[in-house]
Amino acid sequence: MLYLIPLLPFVGFLVNAAIGKRLSKTVSGLLATGVMAASFGIAAMSVWTLVGQAPVDGVRAIEQSYYTWLSSGSLQIPLAFRLDPLSSLMVLVITGIGTLIHLYSTAYMHDETDAEYARYFSYLNLFAAFMLVLVLGSSFPVMFIGWEGVGLCSYLLIGFWFKKPSASEAGKKAFIVNRIGDFGFILGMLALFWAFGTLDFQELASKVALLPNDPAMWAGSTVLTAATLLLFLGATGKSAQLPLYVWLPDAMEGPTPVSALIHAATMVTAGVYMIGRNAVLFSHAPFTLEIVAIVGVVTALFAGTIGLVQNDIKRVLAYSTVSQLGYMFLAMGVGAFAGGIFHLYTHAFFKALLFLGSGAVIHALHGEQDIRNMGGLRKHLPITFYTFAIGTIAIAGIPPLAGFFSKDEILWKTYSSDHKVLWAVAVVAAFLTATYMFRLLYLTFFGDRRHGVAGGHGAHAAHGTPDPGHGTPDHAHLHDAPGPMAIALIVLAIGSILAGFVGVPHVLGGGNQIEAFLEPSFRAIGAVAEAAPAVEATAEATAEHGGAGLEFGLMLFSTLVAAAGIGLATVVFLRRPQIADRMAGQFAGVHRLLLGKYYVDELYDATIVQPIKKVSSGLLWRGVDAGLIDGTVNGVGLVVRGWSAVLRRLQTGSVRAYAMSFFVGVVTIVGYYLWR
Amino acid sequence: MLPEPTLNSYLMLSAVLFAIGTAGVFLRRNIITILLSVEVMLNAVNLTFIAVDRFRGLVDGQIMVFFVITVAAAEAAVGLAIVIALFRHKETLTPDVFTSLKW
Amino acid sequence: MTPELIAQLIVIGFTFFMLLNSAAVLVYMERKVAAVIQQRYGPYLVGPKGALQPLADIIKLIFKEELRPKSADAFLFYLAPIISATAAFAAFAVVPWGADTDFSTLAHLLFLDKIFGFTGLAHPIRLAAADVNVGLLVIFSITAMGVYGIVLAGWSSNSKYSLLGALRASAQMISYEISYGLSFAAVIMLAGSLSLATIVDQQAGYWFGFIPKWYIFIQPIGFFIFLTAGVAETNRAPFDFPEAEQELVAGYHTEYSSMSFAMFFLAEYVNMVTVSAVATDLFLGGWHGPFPLPDGFGWVWFLAKIFVLLFFYIWMRWTLPRYRYDQLMEFGWKWLLPAAVLNLLVSAYIALRVGW
C-alpha cells in the first residue's frame, strides 16, 4: 500500500484543483492538511512494518511493483516503489514536516481569496505527491518523474504571486536553471543505461559493486565517473550548489511556507538524497566524490560569506540553506553518506522552523522583510522568538541540539577521511554559520524597533507587497503567530531539539543508531560487506587509528568555533552595532562584493544569457527560421498552386468521368499483366 | 447432353455479370439504375466467392458474401438517400448534371 | 411411384385444398364474428345461417369483368396479384401441420386396410407440403417476397390511392419484418434448429406433468412480438394501412376487380393462416396438446390452435381502431424492435449461462 503515500496528496491536489474555487478556505485547507496527515500516518505504518521486518542479508526493504511503465527491448521499467531505510527516513521527513507546514499555511495564507487559497494548497499537495514519488521510486526513471514534478511545483509556487513581475521572473529563473541540471541528470541516466543496461537502483548497485574497485582510471569507471558527474550536475541544479545555486535566493519570492517546505526541508535535498541513493555508484567513482566534496565545501563557505551581509530575512536563510546543503554534499563527497543524510534530516527540522519563524515575523510586520526595519520583536512575538532562537542555536551547532550532532558527524568524517583542507574550510563555514545566524537573530529580535531606515522601504518597495497583509505597515500592535502557526513552530522547535539524539556518536556513549539504520541502503544487495564503499572503509580505518580521543577533541573544537562565531556576532551586532558599520566602511570593497553576491548573476547574464539571445535573434530567427524554413514552405506552396491551376482542369466533377478514367486504368493494368 | 459446369464456367458467368454491371454504369443515365448496376457487380463477386467455396470446400467465402450483402445494404441506404437529396435539389436523376463538386 | 410418394402428393393436395377452403371459411367467420360484435345478424340468406355466403361471393367474383385502368402497366398489373397469391401459398408449403405419421391409424379407422389392404407406409412421412430443414428461413424469405405483390399492384395501377397504399405497405412490412425475424430467432436459439418439425418436437412433454412445454411459456414476450409483427405483416387491423378504407378507398387493390381482386383477398387470408400456423408451431407446441390424442391425430390440436388464433385476429380487427401511420412506425421502430432485441439478448444469455 506504498502507492497510497503519494496518492493521497495527489487526490488532494485533484480535488482542490478541480472544485477548490467553490470550497471555503476552511474546507480546502483542512482537506490539504488532512491528506498530508493521512499520508504521514500510512508512511509511519509502512516504516513500522519495515523496521519490524527481518533483514535479508542485512537489508530491509519493501518493494512493490505496480505495472510495467516502459517496455522496449532490454529497457524494462516497472512503476515500482521501494521503501528502504533511506527512503523511509525521507518519507517521514517529507510527510511529517509537510503536514506541519500545511497546517502553518492554513493560517499564513488566510488573506488570499478562496480561489487563490485552493490553488496554493493544490500546488502544495501536488508537490508533496511528486516529492514522495521521487524518494520512493525504485529506479531512475520513476525518480525522474518526481524530480521533474517537484521542479514544476517549485516553479508554480515561486511564481505563486505571478502578478508580481519579480515573482514570475524568479519562477522562470528557477525553472531554467533546474533544466540545465536535469539535462545533466538525463544524460547521466542514459550513460548508466548504456553502460549497465539497467536503471533499477538495486541492480545498478549490485552490478557496480562487482567492478574491481581501484582509484586508477580504467574502462569501466570512466563511464561511471562521467555518469556520476552528470548526475551530480543534476544534483547541483536541484540542490542549489555552485555553479547552479543562483535560483534559490530568488526563489524566496514565493510564500514563506513554500520556502520552508520546498527550498529548505525537502526538494533542495533531493540532490543529496539522489547521491545517497546511488552511494555505491558514487563510491566507485572516487574522482566524482572528490568533486562533490570540494563543490560542497566551497558552496558552504561561499554562501556563508554572502549570508553574512544580506538584509532580507528570507534571503539570509536561503543562503544558509545553500551552505548547509554544501555541508551535506561535503559529507557525501567524503563518503559519509549516513552523515549527510543525518544532516539532511536534522536540517529539515531547524531550517523549516527558521523559515516558518521568519514567516511569522513577516506576517506580524505585514510583509516587512528587511531586518534593518525590525528589531526588538522579542517582547511582541514571544513564541516566534523562542522557537526561532532554538532553531538558530540548533543550526549554529551548539550541543545538544540537533544541528550539533549531524554537523559534527560530518566534520569528523571529513577529518578522519584525510580531507584536512576541506575540514578546515568546513570549520570556517561553521563559524560563519553561527555568526550570520545570530546576526539575524539579534537584528530581528533584540535591540529596539527600527524602521524607515534608508533602503528599508526601498527593499520593501522592491518586493512590492510580498507576503500577506497589504497596506501600510501598522506597527502599533503586533500579533504573535496565530494558533496553527504556533503549533507548527512549537512542534518543529521540539523536533530541532530532539532530532539529533538518534545519531549520538559512540564517543558520547551513544550508539549512532541512525548510521546503523541507514547503512544498508548504501550497500549493494547481495554484494557483501567487502563491496561496501572503499572510502567509507578507509574512514572507519582512520576512525580506528585516530581513536576516540581525537574525535572528542575535534568535537569540542568545533563547538568552540561555533561559540566563537556566536560571540563575534554578539559583540558586533548586539553590543556595539557601530563596529559593524565601521567594518563595512573599512572593507567597503569586500562588503559591496558580498552584498552584490559576488555578482554571479551579472556574470552569468553577460557570459551566457546575452550571447544566446544574440545568436537566437540574429542567426536562428532572422536567418534560419524566416529565411530558410519559411522560404522553403512558401516556395512549396507557390509551386503547388502553380501546378494545380493547370491540373484542376482534369477534375470535371462528373462521377461518370471519374468512373470512366478509373475503369480505363483497371482494364489497362489487367491487360498488361495478361500480356506479359 | 450439356457439359458439367466446371469452376471456370462459374467464374466466367461472374465475369460476364461483372462486365454487364460496369456497362450499366456507363450506359444508363439514371442514378438509380446505375446503383442497380453496382448491385449486379457485387453479385458477380458473390457468385465467385461461393463458387470457390464449393471448390475448396470452405465456408469463408459465404461469410464474405454476408459481409458483401451487409455493405451493399449500407451502400444502398446511403446511396438512395443521396439520390433523394439530389433529386430535391435539381429535379433530375441524370448523374452528368451534378458536376458542381469541382474547382 | 412408391406409396410414400403417393402419400406425399396426397398430403400436398390436401394442404392446398385446405388452404383454399380456409379462405372461404374465414370470410364467413369474419363476417359473422363482426356481426356478433356489432350486434347485427350478418349473412343469413344463402344457406343455413348464410353458411354458403362465401361460395356465392366466389361465384360472383369469378363472373365479374376484369377491369384495368387505361394508364396502368398491364404486365405488372396482372403479375402483382399472382405474386401475392403464390407467395402466400408457397409460404405455407413448408409448415408441418402434424407429427410424422405412417397413416396406420388412419388406414385402420377408414377401413383402408380392409378394402385395399393398406396398413400404413413402410416409413412415416412428414405432414407438410415440403420438408425443408431451413423451413423458417424459407418462410421468412417468401413472406419477404410477398411485399412485391402489393408494391407492384400499387405502382402498376397508376393511381394515387394505390401508390400510397403500396408505399405504406412496403415501408410497414420492411419495418416489421425485422422484429418478426428477431422474435422467432429467440425460439430458434432455444430449439437449436431451423426446422419447424424439430422445433415442434422440442415442445413435446410437460413440466410437472401438467404444464405443456410450449415456448410461449418461456418466450411470452417473443410470442407477443411475433403476433404483433404478424398482424402488421398481414396488413390486418389495427395495422391495415395499405388498405385503409377511410383514407385510401381500398389501398393497393383499389383498381382491382374480379379474380385478380379475389387473389389479393385469398392471399390476405392465407397469410393470416400461415402466420397463425407458424405461431402455433413456434410457440404453441404445434400438434402437442395439453393432453395427448391417439397417435396420428395431433393435427386436430393444430387446427384447434390455429382456429383460436384466427378468431383472435378477427376479434382484434373489429375491436381495435386503426393507428395513425406515424404511430405505427414509431411503435415498430421505437418499441417493438428494441423489445425484440432485448428479448433475444436476454434469452440468449439465459440459454447460455442458465439453461432452461
Next chain:
Amino acid sequence: MDALLFWILAAVTVASAVLVIGQRNPMRSVLLLIVMFMALAGLYVTLGSPFAAVVQIIIYAGAIMVLFLFVVMLLNVPTEETPIGRQARLLGGVGPRRFGALLSAALALELFWALGRLGAIAMPAGDTPETTVKAIGLRLFRDYAFAFEATSVLILVAMVGAVVLARKEPQQ
C-alpha cells in the same frame, strides 16, 4: 440434371442482368434485378450453400430491393431524360457511353482470356455437401467476430447518414 439446372439458371441470370441495364424504366430494372437474384440464389443452392441463398433472398431481394422500389416510387421518374446543359451532354452523350460499354466488353474479354489460360477445373466430384448454418455461425462469430462488429458499426453509421441526408431541411 445438375448441369441442366446450372445452364438454365446461368442463362436466366445473364438475360435478366442484360435486361436490367438495357432498360430505361428503373421500375422494371429493379424487378428484373430481383429475378436475377432469384436465379443466383438457385445457383447458390446448387453450389451447396442454401443459407447464402436464403440470405440473398431475404436481405437482397426482400429488403434492399424493396428500398429501391420505394425510392423509385417516391421519385416516380418513369424514364431517363436526356441531359440538359453543354457539359452534361458532353459527358453523358452517346460517345462516352459507347466507349464505356466497349471498355466493359474489353474487360470481359480479358477475364475470359485469363480464365481460358487457367483451363477448366472440374468441381469436386460427388453431390454437393451442404454447409450447415452451424458451421457458418461458428466461423462467423469466432474467427470473423471483429469484422462482424465492424460491419455492425458500418451499418449504424450508414443508417444515421441516410437519415441525415434524406431529411428535409427545416425550410428553403
